[in-house]
Amino acid sequence: MMRRTDVLVIGAGPAGIAAATAAAKNGCSTIVLDDNVAAGGQIWRGGIDSARTKEDPAKTKAIAALRSSGAEILAGRQVVDQPAPGVLRAVITMADGTRAESFAWDRLILATGARERFLPFPGWTLPGVFGAGGLQALVKGGFYVEGKRVVVAGSGPLLLAVAAHLQEYGAKVVAIAEQAPLRQLLPFAASLLGSSLGKLLQGARYRASLARTPYRMGCWPVAVEGEESVRGVRLTNGRRVWSEPCDLLACGFHLVPNTELAELLGCKLRGDFVEVNVRQQTSVANVFCAGEPTGIAGLEAALIQGEIAGLSAAGAAREASELYGRRSREQAFARRLEAAFRLRPELRSLAVPDTIVCRCEDVPFSQLQEHISWTDAKLQTRCGMGPCQGRICGSAVQTLFNWRATSVRPPLFPVPLEVFDSEEISISPETIVH
Amino acid sequence: MPERSTITIHVNGHTVVVPAGSVVSAALLAVGEPCRMSVSGEPRTAFCGMGICFECRAVIDGVAHQRTCQMLCHEGMSVETQR
Numbered sequence: 001m002m003r004r005t006d007v008l009v010i011g012a013g014p015a016g017i018a019a020a021t022a023a024a025k026n027g028c029s030t031i032v033l034d035d036n037v038a039a040g041g042q043i044w045r046g047g048i049d050s051a052r053t054k055e056d057p058a059k060t061k062a063i064a065a066l067r068s069s070g071a072e073i074l075a076g077r078q079v080v081d082q083p084a085p086g087v088l089r090a091v092i093t094m095a096d097g098t099r100a101e102s103f104a105w106d107r108l109i110l111a112t113g114a115r116e117r118f119l120p121f122p123g124w125t126l127p128g129v130f131g132a133g134g135l136q137a138l139v140k141g142g143f144y145v146e147g148k149r150v151v152v153a154g155s156g157p158l159l160l161a162v163a164a165h166l167q168e169y170g171a172k173v174v175a176i177a178e179q180a181p182l183r184q185l186l187p188f189a190a191s192l193l194g195s196s197l198g199k200l201l202q203g204a205r206y207r208a209s210l211a212r213t214p215y216r217m218g219c220w221p222v223a224v225e226g227e228e229s230v231r232g233v234r235l236t237n238g239r240r241v242w243s244e245p246c247d248l249l250a251c252g253f254h255l256v257p258n259t260e261l262a263e264l265l266g267c268k269l270r271g272d273f274v275e276v277n278v279r280q281q282t283s284v285a286n287v288f289c290a291g292e293p294t295g296i297a298g299l300e301a302a303l304i305q306g307e308i309a310g311l312s313a314a315g316a317a318r319e320a321s322e323l324y325g326r327r328s329r330e331q332a333f334a335r336r337l338e339a340a341f342r343l344r345p346e347l348r349s350l351a352v353p354d355t356i357v358c359r360c361e362d363v364p365f366s367q368l369q370e371h372i373s374w375t376d377a378k379l380q381t382r383c384g385m386g387p388c389q390g391r392i393c394g395s396a397v398q399t400l401f402n403w404r405a406t407s408v409r410p411p412l413f414p415v416p417l418e419v420f421d422s423e424e425i426s427i428s429p430e431t432i433v434h
Numbered sequence: 435m436p437e438r439s440t441i442t443i444h445v446n447g448h449t450v451v452v453p454a455g456s457v458v459s460a461a462l463l464a465v466g467e468p469c470r471m472s473v474s475g476e477p478r479t480a481f482c483g484m485g486i487c488f489e490c491r492a493v494i495d496g497v498a499h500q501r502t503c504q505m506l507c508h509e510g511m512s513v514e515t516q517r
Contacts, residue, residue, distance in 0.1 A: 035485055035504065036484075036504065037457075037504065037505075042484055048453060048455040048456060048460075049453075078485075093497065093500065093505075095495060097497060098497070115482065115484065115486050116482065118482075125472070125478065127468060127477055128479075130480070130481055130482075131481060131482045133483065133484070134480070134481055134482045134484065136483070137483030137484055137503070138457070138459055138460055138463065138483045139460075141455075141457030141459065141460045141503065142452060142453055142455060142456030142457060142461070142464075143459070143463045143464065144464060228477075356472075356474075359472070359481070359489060360488065361473060362472050362473045362474040387491070387499070388487050388488045391486050391487070392482070392486065392487050414488075416499075
């Protein structure tokens, strides 16, 4: 099945929603594909218990604008490859199996968001250990945490939001451990006073709701305690190590961008991020990118960048240019964010020889140490060769060994062969030989 | 708290009742059932919660390797974990 559209948007988080709305309002036929069950992305993920989860008014407004714009949202679609130039193929899982759908586009907007950075330390694969945003998402999906003692650890502004949310759902947050030291965070907080008071007030509200929970800066996890499940987590401030008894650990070290699709399409990266010009256009003609893949900058930046990308894709250059000033302010915030939550070097030495680094293939740290690059390690140990395709261990080995992924190959996610049964495809030899 | 409707699913043949709107991973966490055994034999449960890590994969209605964190429970759903 092939559909044609003027503008195809990948990702229905804030950036994708804003992009699709702007493109559709400016007369483009617009389709949005998203791999989650509903639009909103991770930051606006819907909750099962509407009595407890207060919808962000900005989400309600953005979704309403999207619906009235005429753009079509297709959820549950995972983009896996580019079968021909200007065509993307997605898979959807139905009750009777998985099938493929192809979308031919004139202009493409990538709004693929970010994921959490995970770093390996002893015990991090035990049941009861989750990502920070990961636990929040699962709680929104119905995981019942009332009465559970939770330690929230890692880095980034997400930790406070997650802790406040878990507490709303009845969890007892016993500690928040932020690896960044106070001296790194103070200038960041002070800068918000002048430029982004709203963000500072939101942080203050979260903090106030957690008045009885210690927020420890310059503090990080060194090991999970427990054999079958979590009994506690050992935390350190660099001077001493102590044990914090808990039932669950929610741990993520800030965010890393989802750039796999952009890379597959040949978009140039700058550092870890997709390079874009003032119009949010990538190095590939007619391919735009907005939100976290272009730099971790948060919700407001994603909305503005998405709108600029949508307007640019629709040819509304003048309207787009009117938003450049607001975007610059948000990008200044992004630079301060990066400096504030920069990872401390001690985090690179948390793994011990038998700590698993690649969760898919159970590759321990000791097996990786002897290799010189990720390609070398992959060939010899299968690190990064499992179903997640290195999405989890990739950012870990980048932090631990400074290794970088060398290439992205289709399909971007594992796909059952039956998906391709009905379609004519050609698989080049390098796709199957790893 | 407002009353919520429930859904009945089958996890490894056992009946499990969950609130409507639950993702499959949440149901598995509630019953304390790991999703899969890792290649070296460790029990694993949902981790990233957003369809990235593949730790939560299980057999849903006979379809293998489904990410249970990205899938809502439906009435009569069959979930088989790797044991």
